[in-house]
Amino acid sequence: MNVESTGERLRTRSFEVGKEPQRCVDPGVARLVRAVNSAAEAEVTRKTALDSKDNRRTASRRGGEDPAAGTWAEGVGPRSADVAPVSLESGVTASPHADLERLALCTSAVAESERSLLCVLDREGRILFANQAWRQGVGKGGPNPGLADVGGNYLEECARAAKDDVTAVESYLRVQDVLAGRLREFSLDYPCRIGEKTAWFQMSVRRAQGPLAAAVVRHSDITASKLLEAASERESHYDRLTGLPNETYFREMLISMGRDCPERFQGMAIFHVGIDDYDMLVHGYGRAAARAVEVAVSQRLKNLDQKKVALGALTRGEFLVALHCDSCLPETHSMAHRLRALTAPPVPFGGFNVYMRTSVGVALMGPQVVDEIAVERGLQAAEMALLAARRGTGSSARIYDDAMAESHRRMAAHHAIARKALDRKEFVLYFQPIVGGSSRFPVAFETLLRRRLEDGSVESMQEVFGDLERSSTIIEIDQWVIENVCRQWVSWRQEHGSRWPVATISVNVSAFHFQQAEFLTWLRATLDRMGMPPQSLALEITERAYVDDESAFVRSIRGVAGMGVSLWVDDFGTGYSSLQTLRRGFASMLKMDRAMAAPETYDRRTKAMIAAVVSLARGLGVGTIGEGVETPEQAEELDRLGCDLQQGFLHARPMAAADIESWLLAMADKRPAQDAPSAGVSGATRAS
Structure with missing residues (x-):
């Protein structure tokens, strides 16, 4: 490998891409450089004084001053190439020349306090002196046997190593730059094979000042930090x-x-x-x-x-x-x-x-x-x-596919709508009565959530909520609804007392909410804080809801039943998960999906299915509600099939709190005393 040509390519490529050599921030190198510089400053001061004294003596002998003898001429002074190295008491090898001795004495305390390999180079790359760690490191069996010893040329060793190592090429070029004054400092990391193991060292080079010393070189063992860095990187990846x-x-x-x-x-x-x-x-x-x-x-x-x-x-x-x-x-x-x-x-x-x-x-x-x-x-x-x-x-x-993509976009849009409505307090509560099958008097009502638009109109959120399952937003909405329903219910009961005609209010709750570990604790605390009787609240869960943590879901419905809150299964007949809920005996009411009672599907098969659901519910001691009742014929058929309660536009549309309050009180005045419920709607025995 031609080091000069390879180095020139490396140098050119580095500067072309705008890469700067890594700056040396090694504190040990910095301390040694300061010591070298201090020695250089002291040497300059000493030589200046001697020079001035010699000039005065010469001028005195000649009878006048020599104008050319006022400064040191370039090249005057000892050349490090002519100096034979010796070992000082401090353990730092130096030249017998006074300049090197003074330099060594100034730097030895710093150099020998370092465990790293330290040396000082002259402008030609020759090693003026090195600390004990350096001499041991370059010796036989040392960790860096390729390094030059005191008196050797460090640049030449880098050039020889560069034939097989690209890292050595870079170090050769950068050391040259520092010695020539083109670069102040740099550092690089390199691996070193020691026996069967690989160690890592960091080479740090920094420019020094003085008549002899041009740079300080340090090789530090960073194997431990490299291993820690590798372990940390692996753990993060x-x-x-x-x-x-x-x-x-x-x-x-x-x-x-x-x-x-x-x-x-x-x-x-x-x-x-x-x-x-x-x-x-x-x-x-x-x-x-x-x-x-x-x-x-x-x-x-x-x-x-x-x-x-x-x-x-x-x-x-x-x-x-x-x-x-x-x-x-x-x-x-x-x-x-x-x-x-x-x-x-x-x-x-x-x-x-x-x-x-x-x-x-x-x-x-x-x-x-x-x-x-x-x-x-x-x-x-x-x-x-x-x-x-x-x-x-x-x-x-x-x-x-495209259908999923469209569904994904719709879900994102619906989530944004719900988030905006929640943050801007645009949600309002509406209530739809649930009436007795034979009496047609209200015995409960379901809470429905609407969004009030800027023009004052309201819109249903049913389609939006269908896309919010398994999100934190639906949990926040559930909590807002339950808290405000409890607050409104307690207010009605306190104001109207025994004249209040119904004893149960239902709220739709996300099955995802039921799967949260803190749901039961939050619900119990909310009922206590609001003063809401648990038996007056019913929680509706749609049968279509997806449950991915069945054990958490079962724990929640068991806890809900245990605190006296009713559990209603909504949209019964459209899924399969509620059969397990029924078998465990937690549900107290089945709300048959409106599709089962729709006029266009009200055929013999549908009637048989409704009769089967009613029979199943009665066998389990569970009440039934027929949803979506819009015609007298539907209502009569549900009565004939034994459905306990009914809900739909035929009986009443969803109303705001103020409207349903006046409607319910008017209905209560017409209702016979014996039909008024004394407790919450908990099953077939309280159905009508």
């Missing part, structure tokens, strides 16, 4: 449990590959793999078993072709896989099938097998610029596809 890249590093990997290898991104698919019912796995088998399953799944994923895939790990049994593909759709279907097959076998743990199911969400990315925004959208799309797969049958794979 990799999942501690599975050893796979974490989400942050996975993103960086995709962005980096897209930037460095754009030809590989003719097509890419991102797979979001999730273990279904992860919480049930934790509660059923324990956290240790769940962790064992995650480790086993990660090991199986590592068996994939690492040349075509990138892997990542999330939390709670979820993983990421990125596939580079030429014809993405066929390869995507094949990979999705393979991922589910890989995760299907049970995982042995503690003498038994842990079975699991997995769902996969897939996002396809065609030829495009793979930047941070594109990767974020791809990961987001894969997660949405996973949620869609889980909301279906589970244990399946879904590819993110």
Whole structure:
């Protein structure tokens, strides 16, 4: 290797890209440089005084002053090349010449207090003196045997090492720059093989001033800090449990590959793999078993072709896989099938097998610029596809498509609307009466949430709320509604006393809210703070609601029932999850979905289904409410089939608090005393 030509290319390239050498901030080097500079200043002062004295003597002998003898001529003084090194008592090797002795004495205290390898160079790169650590380091068996010893030329050693080491080329160039005055200081890190181990050193060079010393060089062992840095970097980039890249590093990997290898991104698919019912796995088998399953799944994923895939790990049994593909759709279907097959076998743990199911969400990315925004959208799309797969049958794979994209945009818009309405206090409560099947007098009413627009009109939020499940916003809205319903209810009861005609008010609550650990504590505290009797409140949960933490959900409904609050199942007949709730005996009322009582579907099959639901409810001691009643014929048919209560436009539309107050009091004046309920609507016995 031609060091000069290689160095020139390196120097040119560095300055072309605007790179500056790393500044040396080594405190040990700085202290030694200050000592060298102090020695230089003292030497200049001494020589100036001697020079002045000699000039006066010469002028006296000649009988006059010599105008040319006022300053030192360039090149006058001892040359370090003519000086033989000696060892001083301090352990610092120096020249017998007085200049070097004074320099050594000024710097020895600083140099020998350092464990690092320290030396001082002259302008030619020769080592004027070095501390004991340097002499031991360059000796046989030392950590840096390639370094020159005292009297040797440090630059020449760098040049020899540069034939096989690019780092040595850079150090050679930078030391030259410092000695020539083009650079004040620099530092660089380099590895060094010591026996079977690799150590790391930091080379620091700083310019000095004086007639002899030109630079101070220090080599410090930084192996410990490098190991700590590597461990910290690994911890920040990799999942501690599975050893796979974490989400942050996975993103960086995709962005980096897209930037460095754009030809590989003719097509890419991102797979979001999730273990279904992860919480049930934790509660059923324990956290240790769940962790064992995650480790086993990660090991199986590592068996994939690492040349075509990138892997990542999330939390709670979820993983990421990125596939580079030429014809993405066929390869995507094949990979999705393979991922589910890989995760299907049970995982042995503690003498038994842990079975699991997995769902996969897939996002396809065609030829495009793979930047941070594109990767974020791809990961987001894969997660949405996973949620869609889980909301279906589970244990399946879904590819993110235009319909999901539209749904995603709608959900984002609805979330923004709800957030704005909550922050601006645009929500208002409306109430719709629920009447007895035979008496047609109100026995309860349901709370409905409306949004008041700027023009004073109100709009329903039903469609918006359907897209807010599994979000923190729906929890805030639930809490706002329950608190204001309790406040309004207590106000009515205090004002009207026994004239108040109904004893129960229902509120729709998100199933996601039921799954929060603090839900029961918050509900109990709210009822106590508002003075709301628990038996006067009913919480409605739609049967269509998705429950991903069934154990937490069951704990909440058991706690709700335990504190005396009624639980109603809304939209019964449109899902399947409420059968478990009914079997456990927590629900006290079934609200049959309006689709079952709609006039256009009111055929023989529908009537048979309504009769079956009523029979099931009675067998379980649960009341029934028919929703969406709009015609007298519907009302009569529900009566005939044995439905306990009815709700719909035929009986009353939703009304604001002031309107329903006057309406209910007017109805109460017409109601026979024996029909007035004495407690909350808790089931069939209080239905009418």
